[in-house]
Amino acid sequence: MALNITGRKLFVKALKEEGVDTIFAYPGGMITDIVDELYKTEEINVILGRHEQALVHEAEGYARATGKTAVVLVTSGPGATNTITGIADAYYDSIPMVIFTGQVPLHLIGNDAFQEVDIVGMTRSITKYGVTVRDREDMGKIIKMGFQIASTGKPGPVLIDIPKDIQTISGSPEYPEHVDIRGYHPNETVHIGQLKKAYRMLKGAKRPLILAGGGVRIAGASGKLLEFAEKMNVPVTTTVMGKGVMPENHPLFVGNCGMHGRFAANKAVTECDVLFSIGTRFNDRITGELDEFAPKAKIVHVDIASASISRNVSVDVPVTADAGIALQRLVEYAERINTEKWLDQIKKWEDEHPLGMPNTKIGVCPQDICEAINNVFPNANIVTDVGQHQMWASQFIKLNSDQKFITSGGLGTMGFGFPAAIGAAIGDRSKPVVLITGDGGFQMNMQEMATAMSAKVPIVICIFNNSNLGMVRQMQQLFYGKRYEITDLTADDGNYYPDFLKWAESYNCKAIRVLDDNDIINALEAARNNTNGPTVIDFMVSPDDLVLPMVKSGTPLSEMILR
Amino acid sequence: MKNRWIALYVENQVGVLAKVSGLFSAKSYNLQTLTVGTTEREDVSRMTISVTADDATFEQIKKQLNAMVEVIKVIDLTSIPIHMKEILFAKVFGLDGEGKTEAFQIAEVFNQGGNVKIVDIGVDSVLFECTLTEHKNNELIALLKSRFKKIEVTRGGAVAVESISSSYR
Structure with missing residues (x-):
């Protein structure tokens, strides 16, 4: 004993x-x-x-x-x-x-x-x-x-x-190696009959589309997804939580769909005849108005949680399985189908309305910052807070296969980004960590600068500073007659608090302000070279910049606001 | 929308009842009755739950219950043969002699094998004790309400069990 x-x-x-x-x-x-x-x-x-x-x-x-x-x-x-x-x-x-x-x-x-x-x-x-x-x-x-x-x-x-x-x-000093829990049986198999049925449906499609969510990432199945999509020649769209499970420059990748998804991706969801969804719970940000979601499609839903299936969207072929286990099998079945015409159509939609922001008159363009981050930090883990900057990042950050996109998708928690970036940097010091945050969300947990300094994590903190709570302001601009109630963070005395440069200085943290597009790269490179601790880059962006396309909450995906 | 029945085997632990009932309030499911008691195994409790729901919601409720770590087994009682009873106490007040006679007559008519009895009596009141189906209890209450001015009802919620033929099928 x-x-x-x-x-x-x-x-x-x-x-x-x-x-x-x-x-x-x-x-x-x-x-x-x-x-x-x-x-x-x-x-x-x-x-x-x-x-x-x-x-x-x-x-x-x-x-x-x-x-x-x-x-x-x-x-x-x-x-x-x-x-x-x-x-x-x-x-x-x-x-x-x-x-x-x-x-x-x-x-x-x-x-x-x-x-x-x-x-x-x-x-x-x-x-x-x-x-x-x-x-x-x-x-x-x-x-x-x-x-x-x-x-x-x-x-x-x-x-x-x-x-x-x-x-x-x-x-007792014992720590058991395993505990049998009689009420807990995580799904470790897949019903082959259902999976074959799902596969046959996809195989028979004229306008097939794979919708991949965060479940594919959690299962570590992005390689299998790519193999499956390539073997079948079927285009793939992702949710925000699934961003990165397909290489973003891949010809079969259509982009993110949903509220701020690409025009081509939302059109593809709306027009497809089979939607093969895997590892997504069909959150309302993805579906828009439910009655008009994928109206022409038979829907396959592969998810590890049976409670996620047929909850939001009624499904034609449900498959309860881990995305990795399901894709492992699907790759074995996969045979090429003829989708050339459909892929051409998606390409046309993409050409019709590619993603892109208009040139801004004031401050730095968020798209330019994201693209500069892609160039200067091609292998960084990207962390975001919640708001406009998050959606711009989801649109313009291009991920390679080994990069992670760490964001608060389900709850949408302002204040998530900065501490999450610290945690990501502590967990994996082999990669740079770039935080893309807004000035509002950043202030919700900015006390963590002390933690970051103490842990000496070289996070690049990119504050998209428009001195406003931009996402709500955008709604006020578009849907509430520009009545900007409590979204302007400028104080009553006309000043903006805090001055992030002086604030950072009080922590002995390097800080740079960028007022002009031409200085973006220099600032990011200076941050990259500062490997001893975090760097704050205060990017001054215009409060009038919008995240587009946008599907107004409760309207169908096909009704995108484009400009 | 239909009334449906579920039996649950759950861990007999602190907080499990709160977790199960919390699911119904958090997700706006329409809970009708919930009863719980221990089983032959002291670490396992059994619940009988009745909900009003459409098909899709009912499926969702079963899945959500199944997903709980504390829930050992979910049994859908809706379409299998079951035995179900609910305990009901009903006090009837303000009775004169004639009223009392009528109360006893009602008890006699509803009684089958001792499942409806008058178990207590006062100067102008009687106490019914009934072990009937929920539906039959509803009928009795409706009758008492229509015949007497003042009644007081205490119901235990239904308890259901699969009939032997179905549990060994």
Whole structure:
């Protein structure tokens, strides 16, 4: 019999056995024991953020850049509630993560104790699984379950709440290698009959289109997707979360579809006769008005979560499977079909309305910045915040196969970008990280500059600064008679706060302001050469620049606003 | 929109009831009744749930329940032979002698093998205890309401089980 150990020791042992080498943590009264245990551990790098919400976004960036399950450790009460937005973000974007929260001692639970909240209850609808450890003997099993559930099937966040006394009680030192969970059976097979039916439907199509979402990326199946599309000669469109699963210069790649998708891609969705969708949940940003989504098409839907199938869009052939497993089979079946006429038609649509922004009169053109980033950082991981800049990035950033596009797709969380970029850079130091952010979203988590300086991550922070909350302003401009209520971030005294250059200076962070298109490349190159830490580039862009095309919320994809 | 029945086997743990019922409120599903109790295994509970939903929503509800880690098994009771009962207590007040007689007559008519009884009696009131189907309980309540001025109803929610022939099919 091995000797009993404390809960805090078992916690660290569990992390080590899971191969965790980095965690994102913020201390507090109910995790002081675990924090003390981490002090004694060399193998785990503890990243101290400056706000718990940012910690979770950092963990998301880390998970996206490495493919590993990220770990967050926070205290009870406000430490726990601050993580909620991040957890919801990770849930919507299927990011594997285990969040450990401290909790008041067992005998105080329910007493409205200092810094007590029912965090498991609060996060029930935004976690894959959540539980409070109520018995020290269950701790090993619960942590193992957490890692298993977070990383398998459709990945997602798991929250484990550990009361303070559980951390110090001695108990079994065992950390199980595997736990059988009778209510959890992630899909690891594919129904061959259904898949063949789906394949035959695609094979018989005259105007076929593959719609690939983030599920293809999560499954690591972009190579198989490319092979399948090439063998069959079928064009591919992607969702924002699927961006990058097809090489963007490939002749079969039509571009992103959806609210701010390419004209040709949305036309192709509208006109195709078979839509072969894989790894997407048909979010409303992708479909537009549901009744008129792909109106001429038979729809195949391959998804790992059966609950995603036939929820938003009613489907002709449902296939419940991991995208990788399905594509592995599909590649074996694939035979070339005649799509030349259809591909020509898509090409015509593309020529009719290619993506491109008009020359701006004021400031720097966002398209030019994105294209310069493509040239100066051809192998960078690209991280975005949420807003206009995100959509411009989704339109104009061109990804190679080994680049990642890390963005908050489902929840659309402003404030995601900067911490996610820090996490991505910590996770994968082999690649540069370029953050594309807006001046609004950046301010939501700009306290993380201290974290970035401390971790010495050479992130290139490109602020598309139009001194406005541009995406909402765009709606006001187009749909609300230019009544710009609470979207102008300029202060009442006529100044813009903060001056990002002076602000960066206070962190000893290199900062550059770019007012003219001709200075874009120089600024990016200077940032590339600054490998000791982050660089802020404050790009002054016009508040009147629009993200186009645009499908107004609740209208069909075919009704795009083009100019 | 149809009324439908599901039985669920779930982990007998803190928070599972909240998680299952939370699904119905979070996704705006129309929950009619939910009952829960332990099974022959003390770590497993069984729920009987009734919802009003169209076909697509009902499919979605089953899938969402199946996706929960705490849910061990989902059984759709809608189209299989089942036995279903609901416990009902009904107090009837303000009865004169004639009213009491009528209450006893009603109990007698509805009673089959002891499933409707009057189990308590006061100066001007009686207490019905019924173990009927939900539908039959509805009928009884409607009748009591139409005949008497003041009644007080306490219902337990339906419990259902597959008939033996279907569970061993």
